Amino acid sequence: MDILNAYPDRPGDRPIYTPPHGPPQTDRIPKEVYETMREDNIRLFFHAFYKRLGQSSVAHMFPKSEKNLLRAADKSAAMFTFLFGGPHLYQQRYGRPMMRARHLPFIIDEPARQEWLRCYRETLDEAPEKYAMPQEHVEAVWKFVYDFSSWMVNAAD
């Protein structure tokens, strides 16, 4: 039994997979990303990303209606405002990040992570042109999400 992931037993509980490497070491994303994008472009980036997720093979995890999908996108945008070097919007609105714990209600295996990353990569590739992301920091953002997303995986293939 993995004590950190111990949940009270409930019918239908599933075995939780914990990546053996533990939480990855991640580099900080340069704060210029926030400074040039600001909150409005970060929100637009996440609206586009979540619309891709809504059309993807992991769409079943995300809200069906566009209104709720964009509401979910705004939550992620609040977190990434902080990760891109801006204010602690997510923490102010929703409390402690506890990202792995907050993803546990969803069954995320490695193929689901790869699909999530595909949608992120496609949005990232258009981000300098559409959302004012500095081109020179695109790969730093990618490295962060690539590494950190491995910690959201909670189901074996």
Ligand code: HEM
């Ligand atoms: C491994 C791939 C990932 C998958 C499949 C995934 C999936 C999801 C899902 C299904 C939700 C709930 C959407 C809703 O509100 O209805 C969610 C929420 C969220 N995700 Fe991810 N996610 C992944 C990786 C990440 C990463 C790397 C981050 C970076 C920090 C992140 C940040 C967030 C945030 C901030 C929320 C909102 C949490 C809350 O307050 O409820 N996710 N994610």
